[in-house]
Amino acid sequence: xxxxxxxxxxxxxxxxxxxxxxxxxxxxxxxxxxxxxxxxxxxxxxxxxxxxxxxxxxxxxxxxxxxxxxxxxxxxxxxxxxxxxxxxxxxxxxxxxxxxxxxxxxxxxxxx
Numbered sequence: 412x413x414x415x416x417x418x419x420x421x422x423x424x425x426x427x428x429x430x431x432x433x434x435x436x437x438x439x440x441x442x443x444x445x446x447x448x449x450x451x452x453x454x455x456x457x458x459x460x461x462x463x464x465x466x467x468x469x470x471x472x473x474x475x476x477x478x479x480x481x482x483x484x485x486x487x488x489x490x491x492x493x494x495x496x497x498x499x500x501x502x503x504x505x506x507x508x509x510x511x512x513x514x515x516x517x518x519x520x521x522x523x
Contacts, residue, residue, distance in 0.1 A: 426467040437473030450491040
């Protein structure tokens with residue numbers, strides 16, 4: 412009998428987690444989290460605070476970074492580069508979807 416466990420995180424922009432919670436949830440080290448903060452992949456709520464807190468959605472980002480580290484044996488710079496490129500791709504896909512939606516409404520209006 413195999414028992415499969417999964418972990419769910421309710422992602423939103425309102426709740427926050429501490430750096431230690433992010434480390435525990437993601438499996439990354441403090442140094443890896445610090446590098447992702449330095450490269451802008453993970454953004455603390457307040458850069459000037461003595462101890463960082465993060466929007467809860469960055470748990471998913473940190474977990475992706477850990478999977479990249481483990482699956483592809485990337486170093487910190489490789490993780491940061493891959494994460495930056497994936498975020499850029501996500502932004503471009505969102506922008507493309509919005510443009511396609513606008514284009515679809517223009518075509519529909521012209522057909523009427």
